Amino acid sequence: MRTVLITGSAGFIGYHLAKLLLDEGFRVVGYDGLTDYYDVRLKDRRHQMLLQNQQFRAEVGMLEDMERLHALAMEEKPEVIVHLAAQAGVRYSLENPRAYVDANLVGAFNVMECARELGVSHLLMASTSSVYGANTEMPFHERQQADTPLTLYAATKKANEAMAHSYAHLWNLPTTMFRFFTVYGPWGRPDMALFKFTRGILNGEPIDIYNEGEMYRDFTYVADLVRGIRLLIDRAPERPASPEDIAPHDSLSPAAPWRVVNIGNSEKVRLMDFVEAIEAECGREAVKNFMPMQKGDVPATWADATLLKQLTGYAPQTGIREGVKAFVAWYRDYYGV
Numbered sequence: 257m258r259t260v261l262i263t264g265s266a267g268f269i270g271y272h273l274a275k276l277l278l279d280e281g282f283r284v285v286g287y288d289g290l291t292d293y294y295d296v297r298l299k300d301r302r303h304q305m306l307l308q309n310q311q312f313r314a315e316v317g318m319l320e321d322m323e324r325l326h327a328l329a330m331e332e333k334p335e336v337i338v339h340l341a342a343q344a345g346v347r348y349s350l351e352n353p354r355a356y357v358d359a360n361l362v363g364a365f366n367v368m369e370c371a372r373e374l375g376v377s378h379l380l381m382a383s384t385s386s387v388y389g390a391n392t393e394m395p396f397h398e399r400q401q402a403d404t405p406l407t408l409y410a411a412t413k414k415a416n417e418a419m420a421h422s423y424a425h426l427w428n429l430p431t432t433m434f435r436f437f438t439v440y441g442p443w444g445r446p447d448m449a450l451f452k453f454t455r456g457i458l459n460g461e462p463i464d465i466y467n468e469g470e471m472y473r474d475f476t477y478v479a480d481l482v483r484g485i486r487l488l489i490d491r492a493p494e495r496p497a498s499p500e501d502i503a504p505h506d507s508l509s510p511a512a513p514w515r516v517v518n519i520g521n522s523e524k525v526r527l528m529d530f531v532e533a534i535e536a537e538c539g540r541e542a543v544k545n546f547m548p549m550q551k552g553d554v555p556a557t558w559a560d561a562t563l564l565k566q567l568t569g570y571a572p573q574t575g576i577r578e579g580v581k582a583f584v585a586w587y588r589d590y591y592g593v
Contacts, residue, residue: 264341319363520559
C-alpha cells in the first residue's frame with residue numbers, strides 16, 4: 257500500500273484528492289494548518305469525513321513549522337508528496353501579503369526539504385493559472401514565458417516553480433508542478449465566486465460582478481482536477497538524456513526531472529454565462545452589482561491542456577451546467593437552504 261502525504265488535506269482540493277486516493281486503496285497522511293482564512297468548521301468537517309477511513313491520518317500544523325512537518329514526514333515516510341497547502345486567494349494578497357511569503361515561500365521550502373531528505377519517488381506541487389499574469393496569447397500553454405505576475409500570490413507560485421526546478425536538478429527529485437484553472441464544485445471555498453454568487457442569489461442579496469461582467473474563465477470541476485492529479489502521480493518526470501529527447505509539446509526541463517502541467521477544462525466561459533447557470537439552479541435571478549476590474553485580476557484565463565492528455569490520456573470534461581448543479585445541490589444540503 258502506497259503512502260501519500262497531502263498538505264492542505266482539509267482544504268477544498270486536498271479533501272477531494274484525499275478521498276479519491278483513499279477510495280483507490282492508498283494510505284493518506286494529511287497535514288493542514290486549519291487557518292481561519294475562511295470558516296474553519298468547513299475544514300474540520302472535511303477532515304472528519306476523511307477520518308472515517310482508517311487509512312487516513314490527519315495532522316494539524318502550519319507549513320512554517322518545520323519541526324512538526326519534518327517529524328511527521330520522517331515518521332510516515334511517504335513515497336509521494338502532493339503539496340497543495342498554501343495561502344490562497346488573489347484578492348487577499350492585497351490585504352495580507354506577509355501570509356503569502358510565510359506559507360507559500362517558507363512553507364514550500366520546508367516541504368521540498370522533507371521531500372529531498374526522504375528521496376520520494378515523486379513530488380507534486382500546486383501552482384496556478386495566475387502565473388500567466390499579463391500574458392494575452394490564449395489558450396495558455398506550459399511553454400509560454402510566465403514572467404509578468406500581477407499579484408504577490410501569483411509571484412509566490414511562480415517562485416515555487418523555480419525553487420522546485422532547482423531542487424529537481426540538484427537532488428534528482430522528480431517533480432511535477434500543476435497549474436490550476438478556476439476550480440469549483442461541492443465543498444468549495446467560501447471566498448470564491450461560485451460560493452459567493454450562490455449564497456447571494458439564495459439570500460436575495462446583490463452579487464458583485466467585476467469588469468462589468470466582461471470576464472472569461474476556464475472553469476474546472478474539482479472531480480476532474482483531482483483525477484488529473486491522481487493520474488499524474490504515476491507519471492513522474494525523468495531527466496532527459498538530451499534536449500532532443502523532449503517531445504515538442506512537453507514542458508519537461510532539459511536540466512532536471514521537472515515539468516509543469518496545466519489542468520483545466522480547455523474551455524473559455526463568459527462569466528455571465530456562469531452566473532446564468534447558477535441562477536437556473538437556484539431558481540431565481542441575481543441582483544447584479546456591476547463593478548470595475550479589481551486590482552490584480554485578469555480579464556480571461558483559458559488552458560491548453562494538451563500535455564495533460566498526452567501524459568495521462570485524460571481530459572477534464574464536466575460542463576458548467578453539470579458542475580454548478582452539483583455545487584448548488586451540495587450548498588442547499590449543507591446549509592439547509
